[in-house]
Amino acid sequence: MLDEVYTAVATPNIALVKYWGKRNDELILPHNTSISITLDETFKTTTSVAFSGKLDRDIFFINGEEQNLDSHEVKERFKVVDEMRRMAGSAEHAVVYSVNSFPTAAGLASSASGISALVFATSKALGLDIGTSRLSIIARQGSGSACRSLMGGFVKWKKGEKDDGSDSYIEQIKGNGYWPDIVAFVAIVSEAKKKVSSRAGMKQTVETSKLYRERPNVAEEHAKELEKAIMEKDFPTLARITMEESNSMHAVMLDTFPPIIYLNDISKEIIHAVHELNSGGNIAAYTFDAGPNAVVVTTEKNKGDVYNALNSIGGIKDIVELKIGSGPRIADRQYEAEINAIIEKNR
Amino acid sequence: MLDEVYTAVATPNIALVKYWGKRNDELILPHNTSISITLDETFKTTTSVAFSGKLDRDIFFINGEEQNLDSHEVKERFKVVDEMRRMAGSAEHAVVYSVNSFPTAAGLASSASGISALVFATSKALGLDIGTSRLSIIARQGSGSACRSLMGGFVKWKKGEKDDGSDSYIEQIKGNGYWPDIVAFVAIVSEAKKKVSSRAGMKQTVETSKLYRERPNVAEEHAKELEKAIMEKDFPTLARITMEESNSMHAVMLDTFPPIIYLNDISKEIIHAVHELNSGGNIAAYTFDAGPNAVVVTTEKNKGDVYNALNSIGGIKDIVELKIGSGPRIADRQYEAEINAIIEKNR
Structure with a gap:
């Protein structure tokens, strides 16, 4: 008899109020609340999971290639499976088969959609009946910002106050249908892999940046202001806070020490182009994560002008238009043949 | 009879602890103490001044070209002449004839050497018997950082506490003979004029940067640490603080909002190259002012390696080696013929 396969689809999120720095490295507890929008399925990760008594080890495939579960990065991310297996009281090993469907490589990080899809599919495969806030606490421990991809629309990851992290989870501010006018362009500047990982980089920032002493206060102020702007559908304020947050994070x-510099001369051109577009009032906002690629947020009315401005900048390799997405979902089972072949081969 | 001409020579300074932000825009009082080294006469301004009863207006030449004294920038800088004329009780108008001898244009700002030479020559021309700390209070009101060029060696510009600025003046930490081992390379990346003036830029920073709330505290800590490192001739610590200060200023x-970004991709390469050189301990430090050009500070022992590392970076137009200088001096009278011709023409 075949082992049962569960499949989930999840998407990246882009932070408008940024997460950069942990107050607890082990539990992945942030120094400040962050707010993101979950993107639609233009970029997505599809992950199938099966638990089987026939295996004596976990097996993890990404894009058809088996991953080394002893590697630090994979082990950290796979912790979420251990955690849920413990919760379910299961002793079976898992096959995880994950496929990233990203039109351009490294345009957006696949870790958030990957971990979010993994957590979602695994919870179904193990028959765990737990809510999203609890799921987000598990996902958070795989990779902090990943937890925000567990809901659609505008999502807040609360920093929490408790030492055990039980109050550091996500809440949906508004769903993806609330403000359909919002458009996000991903401007792909470089496909190069980032030199400094986010995990290592933010640890260095917390340890060495003296301006960081003020950063959590700034982000908390911005989170409150942004939540209000979302509730009031106040785009100019949303745009200002989004840009200030990107700049604040790249400033710290x-x-x-040594400095972490992700923005390059093309990123600078994008920043200047957006401020030029905004000379008569904010119609667009840039935001950059741990790389030179920009996400430019605007509205349907202005998206033509924004696209044209971006398109006139030399050095941008691709511009992809996205909308706000609805969050992860359970899909028809996929990669069933691949998973069963893996189990047969490894039993 | 010819009017008497007085001539002074002054040089730029480069801040190791940076000045960026005023607590009083009118008096030019800084939010924090800064510390600089005054550079040698490789780059210098030579300024001759004569006061004459034959003129009914002030006349100001830079590099042979008459300046418009109604322009905002020139007027601000010329305030120092008015101030000293008031102190001397003189009613005569001045001819100022100033020549910048900078091997490469815009490699370093000429405002500090220019104002410093102007203040020095004018005080002599007016027969004012005032000390350097008092002179620095006058120079400060022409352009903040200029006041630090009124002494040689390692110079501290105290932020002061008083509202009238009477305790915000310079002090020499150590003269130019104290640590002769220090070498400074100026790496010229761009000769383009900066888009945002320092004056306007730092005002925007104070008004809009939320991380700036912590910046004065950081700079005060760095100033104390750096003064100690100078007293102990501790180069690795001097280098670390110098780099942290440059990064801290460029971070704010x-x-x-909108962001001010002076560093470009070549500046980034210089930063990375210096950290590479420092992998076994700090032997060099970069520092950037309001532009992409770097000053890289090192010592005689390591200057060959540092020069070679800089020289291998494409996009650097010129590398100039300097030592710490001795500060401004009164020189043999120069441009006497030019000044008397100007007086004759305008009487």
Whole structure:
């Protein structure tokens, strides 16, 4: 008899109020609340999971390639499976088969959609009946910002106050249908893999940046202001806070020793182009994560102008238009043949 | 009879602990103490001044070209002449003839050497018998950082506490003979004029950067640490603070809204190259002002390696080696013929 396969689809999120720095490295507890929008399925990870008594080890495939579960990065991310297996009281090993469908490589990080899909599919495969806030606490421990991809629309990851992290989970501010006018362009500047991992980089920032002493206060203020702007559908304020947050995070990165500099001359051109577009009032906002690629947020009315401005900048390799997405979902089972072949081969 | 001409020579300074932000825009009082080294006469301004009863207006030449004294920038800088004329009780108008001898244009700002030479020559021309700390209070009101060029060696500009600025003046930490081992390379990346003036830029930073709330505290800590490192001739610590200060200032510039970004991809390469050189301990330090050009500070022992590392970076137009200088001096009278011709023409 075949082992049962569960499949989930999840998407990246892009932070408008940024997460950069942990108050607890082990539990992945952030120094500040962050707010993101979950993107639609233009970029997505599809992950199938099966638990089987026939295996004596976990097996993890990404894009058809088996991953080394002893590698630090994979082990950290796979912790979420151990945690849920413990919760379910299961002793069976898992096959995880994950496929990233990202039109351009490294345009957006696949870790958030990957971990979110993994957590979602695994909870179904193990028959765990737990809510999203609890799931987000598990996902958070795989990779902090991943937890925000467990819901659609505008999502807040609360920093929490408790030492055990039980109050550091996500809440949906508004769903993806609330403000359909919002458009996000991903401007792909470089496909190169980032030199400094986010995990290592933010640790260095917390340890060495002296301006970081003020950063959590700034982010908490911005989170409150942004939540209000979302509730009031106040795009100019949303845009201002989004840009200030991107700049604030890249400022503390630059203030890290040695400095972490992700923005390059093309990123600078994008920043200047957006401020030029905004000279008569904010119609667009840039935001950058741990790389030179920009996400430019605007509205349907202005998206033509914004696209044209981006398109006139030399050095941008691709511009992809996205909308706000609805969050992860259970899909028809996929990669069933691949998973069963893996189990047969490894039993 | 010819009017008497007085001539002074002054040089730029480069801040190791940075000045970026005023607590009083009118008096030019800084939010924090800064520390600089005054450079040698490789780059210098030579300024001759004569006061004459034959003129009915002030006349100001830079590099042979008459300046418009109604322009905002020139007027601000010329305030120092008015101030000293008031102190001397003189009613005569001045001819100022100033020549910048900078091997490469815009490699370093000429405002500090220019104002410093102007203040020095004018005080002599007016027969004012005032000390350097008092002179620095006058120079400060022409352009903040200029006051640090009124002494040689390692110079501290105290932020002061008083509202009238009477305790915000310079002090020499050590003269130019104290640590002759120090070498400074100026790496010229761009000769383009900066888009945002320092004056306007730092005002925007103080008004809009939220991380700036912590910046004065950081700079005060760095100033204390750096003064100690100078007293102990502790180069690795001097280098670390110098780099942290440059990064801290450029971080609050980036955190300004809209952001001020002076560093470019070549500046980034210089930063990375210096950290590479420092992998076994700090032997060099970069520092950037309001532009992409770097000053890289090192010592005689390591200057060959540092030069070679800089020289291998494409996009650097010129590398100039300097030592710490001795500060401004009164020189043999120069441009006497030019000044008397100007007086004759305008009487």
